[in-house]
Amino acid sequence: MTPERPVLLEIEDLHVSVGDREILRGVDLEIAEGETHVLLGPNGSGKSTLLNTIVGMPGYRITRGSIRFKGADLAGLEIDERARLGIGIAFQRPPAVRGVRLRQMLDVAAGGELSGAEVSALDDDLSLGHMLERDVNMGFSGGEAKRSEMAQLLAQMPELSLFDEPESGVDLDNIAVVGGAMNTLLKSEERIAERKRAGLIITHTGHILEYVNADVAHVLYAGRLACKGNPLDLIEEISSHGYDACVGCKLCQSL
Ligand SMILES: Nc1ncnc2c1ncn2[C@@H]1O[C@H](COP(=O)(O)OP(=O)(O)O)[C@@H](O)[C@H]1O
Numbered sequence: 166m167t168p169e170r171p172v173l174l175e176i177e178d179l180h181v182s183v184g185d186r187e188i189l190r191g192v193d194l195e196i197a198e199g200e201t202h203v204l205l206g207p208n209g210s211g212k213s214t215l216l217n218t219i220v221g222m223p224g225y226r227i228t229r230g231s232i233r234f235k236g237a238d239l240a241g242l243e244i245d246e247r248a249r250l251g252i253g254i255a256f257q258r259p260p261a262v263r264g265v266r267l268r269q270m271l272d273v274a275a276g277g278e279l280s281g282a283e284v285s286a287l288d289d290d291l292s293l294g295h296m297l298e299r300d301v302n303m304g305f306s307g308g309e310a311k312r313s314e315m316a317q318l319l320a321q322m323p324e325l326s327l328f329d330e331p332e333s334g335v336d337l338d339n340i341a342v343v344g345g346a347m348n349t350l351l352k353s354e355e356r357i358a359e360r361k362r363a364g365l366i367i368t369h370t371g372h373i374l375e376y377v378n379a380d381v382a383h384v385l386y387a388g389r390l391a392c393k394g395n396p397l398d399l400i401e402e403i404s405s406h407g408y409d410a411c412v413g414c415k416l417c418q419s420l
């Protein structure tokens with residue numbers, strides 16, 4: 166980690182409520198240019214809530230704290246304004262968009278019409294085929310929906326990509342395709358000094374880390390980021406001893 170790199174995302178003391186329930190209770194997180202972070206945490210701990218709040222999905226109410234991106238406070242900015250600033254997301258369960266074909270959605274994501282060659286390149290990487298002329302995510306299989314999400318991110322090329330469980334509901338062949346697209350976005354095989362785009366990846370199993378190198382992992386627990394460490398070490402620790410033991414360990418307590 167090189168602290169002198171410009172900070173891209175800066176979250177301070179973030180409290181978020183959904184309905185009348187407080188889900189996040191003081192999250193602090195900084196992601197600098199070129200860094201890839203992993204977010205771990207038990208089911209229902211608020212991982213998706215954090216990502217949905219960063220992109221500005223409706224229903225996630227910030228009651229305290231702030232999210233800044235490239236120095237700008239995101240409070241009050243709509244989803245599309247945040248996307249234009251350079252934030253993109255691949256949802257865990259992407260919503261279907263009736264009446265909008267994937268081909269059209271790729272132009273929207275790119276901020277202008279893609280050339281035939283650019284669409285062909287995305288098709289080659291992600292086997293989009295007939296999906297291009299279908300309404301976005303309408304009746305797509307799990308693997309198709311993930312490939313469609315990745316195509317939209319590759320068209321957008323955001324400075325910060327958020328991935329909500331990119332390997333969930335996806336077979337091994339599709340994980341490899343999704344992992345390849347994530348690598349293109351994050352250039353994670355290159356030295357950190359060569360990278361510019363950043364990522365935040367939610368994973369349960371860590372399988373996706375066979376395809377993408379991550380710099381650091383955080384554990385979301387009881388509404389806060391309770392532990393931080395090497396991604397593969399933390400995943401191994403959690404799979405053998407569970408989250409309770411992980412956040413109770415000496416390393417986490419010293420944070
Ligand atoms: N849109 C929503 N409407 C109602 N409850 C929600 C919504 N989003 C999240 N929650 C609640 O917030 C809690 C955290 O959920 P989530 O962020 O999806 O956790 P995770 O992704 O870590 O499994 C859960 O109790 C969930 O039911």
Ligand SMILES: [Mg+2]
Pocket residue numbers: 212213214257329
């Ligand atoms: Mg989730």
